[in-house]
């Protein structure tokens with residue numbers, strides 16, 4: 001058996017992760033949007049969601065200041081926009097406008113939804129934990145909606161966008177269902 005040794009700091013490239021675009025607002029209402037993939041559900045009850053954010057990011061500044069965010073579930077339709085959305089524009093610049101993407105109102109929080117996303121998880125900031133070189137941001141889920149066309153009893157995995165690292169993404173996944181014996 002031949003083995004490939006990876007640099008330990010590249011461990012995350014073995015973990016394929018769904019891409020989300022997190023939208024926040026500044027105190028004066030300016031919209032910010034940025035892609036994240038170090039993210040996961042944490043708790044069913046209460047429903048808690050977490051993502052790892054570099055402390056320098058405008059997203060973290062806004063979450064601390066205004067306490068709300070929307071997790072926009074990215075489909076493969078957003079793949080081509082990643083390089084614009086991840087650009088480090090000055091604080092206050094709306095990346096959605098730069099990318100030519102549209103916003104629409106969220107139902108329970110002030111930051112907008114990204115209209116082109118497949119689904120949305122609206123969150124209120126719950127807590128944070130400084131872990132390594134990132135901030136683990138925890139939000140309590142206040143609303144969840146998915147576009148009907150992307151709901152096939154579960155999320156339509158054929159359209160979901162995942163990140164591996166750098167310019168490498170994964171898409172066009174197939175749904176699998178394995179019997180559970182209880």
Ligand SMILES: Cc1cc2nc3c(=O)[nH]c(=O)nc-3n(C[C@H](O)[C@H](O)[C@H](O)COP(=O)(O)O)c2cc1C
Pocket residue numbers: 019032033034035036037038039052053054056057058059060082083085086087088089163
């Ligand atoms: C697909 C993708 C996933 C990313 N995931 C993360 C992440 O999980 N955590 C993070 O801190 N930055 C992540 N980034 C980088 C940020 O999106 C990027 O630095 C962005 O400019 C931050 O924007 P902000 O300063 O407006 O918050 C990711 C970028 C891409 C393209």
